[in-house]
Amino acid sequence: EVRLVESGGGLVQPGGSLRLSCAASEFTFDSYWLSWVRQAPGKGLEWVANINQDGSAKYYVDSVKGRFSISRDNANNSLYLQMNSLRVEDTAVYYCARHSSGWFVAPIDIWGQGTLATVSS
């Protein structure tokens, strides 16, 4: 079964950092675009960032540019999100997600269960 498992969430003070990880299994990891999508408590979905198959192309939503960095390790089937200068409004469940093919426009077809990042003093 295709699987994505996130880890690394937790409680951090404003201005702090967190590094989220996502472990993938049962698919050819380096053939797919990957994304991070977040959901604040009781709110809707917000796409955060995505990365292409070899990590040479990365895109971010404006609200995290310069603070968050997406990366991947194809040798270890892992996706990461380094989150710096965290703000209270970054509090959310962060989902790791796979696009359905190698196309940039391929929709997300697989989601992890999510990891909660809470930014609070």
Added chain:
Amino acid sequence: DIVMTQSPDSLAVSLGERATINCKSSQSLFYSSNNKDCVAWYQQKPGQPPKLLIYWASTRQSGVPDRFSGSGSGTDFTLTINNPQPEDVAVYYCQQHYTTPWTFGQGTKVEIK
């Protein structure tokens, strides 16, 4: 950024009726490389991640019941649930997968009367 606007915000339908959710994008989502529109629909139940139902505006994801269908083109899209079942109680989101930043509608909460 492309704005995706869903309507209604919530709806309650009876078993045997039809649920219709609309989604309007602020610009065309037509992808000329495959002549399809880059719109996906997701279902999210409480405490669960979203689940892909429809992509390319009208292609049903494998394993999704055929009571779910997507339609529309250009900037106006619709998700229809024919004869909704109790297990269809959820929040439904449209999303454009045409360009970054990828954007979602605000969600539509569907309840069964």
